[in-house]
Amino acid sequence: MLDVLEVVTTxxxxxxxxxxxxxxxxMKRILDALPEDSGQLxxxxxxxxxxAVMPFWYIGSLVLVGVLAAAEWHHHGSGLLVTAGALLFLSVVMSILLLLPINGRxxxxxxxxxxxxxxxxxxxWGRWHYVRVAVLVAAFTLLVAALA
Incomplete structure (x- = not known):
């Protein structure tokens, strides 16, 4: 069962x-290159x-990593899983405080x-999104490293 959780989480x-x-x-580069109002639309x-989808995906990812970290607490790599979870939490906080207000408008x-x-x-929004992507890539890298 733990193997299934690892695969699903990954x-x-x-x-x-x-x-x-x-x-x-x-996508951002494609949209920015479109003529006139097309890019903004x-x-x-x-x-x-x-x-509509990302809040569930972000929270679901955080929950899955949290459950995985708890399930593998006494195994090698649990510290990496906790750090990955912390980075995912940071990405959620960044989204709520920095990106969602702009996206909402x-x-x-x-x-x-x-x-x-x-x-x-x-x-x-794009600059903050680049930072968030870097945080997400770091979290995913730690997740994979913990399971390797």
Whole structure:
């Protein structure tokens, strides 16, 4: 049963990290390169779509790593699992405090109602997202190292 928990946790966290990585390094660049209002509309749609799923994914990943750390408390690598969990917790806090406020505004914007500084706000979101991706990659690396 522990093997199943390890595999499920690795897949859930790994796919989440992959999605966030692709948002930062692929999708954002594609959307930013679109002409006129298309990029902003794409950002808004992505915010609505991923914004509906990611809270469950982030919390679920944190819970899975926490359960795994508790289950493997006396095994080699449990310290790495606790650190991975702490980094996932940090990513949740970053999301709530830094990224969600911008995303909450962005997902309602249209070319008619967006603020004048909308590009600066999206750039700020992008910078914080890069930091969050680095935290997530570190957490995933520790998770895999703990299970190796």
């Amino acid at each position: 897949v859930v966290v790994g796919v989440m990290v992959g999605v966030e990585f692709s948002v930062a390094f692929v 794409g950002h808004a749609h992505g915010g609505r779509m991923l914004g 962005n997902k309602t914007w249209t070319p008619e109602n967006r603020p004048e500084d909308w590009k600066q706000q999206l750039n700020r």
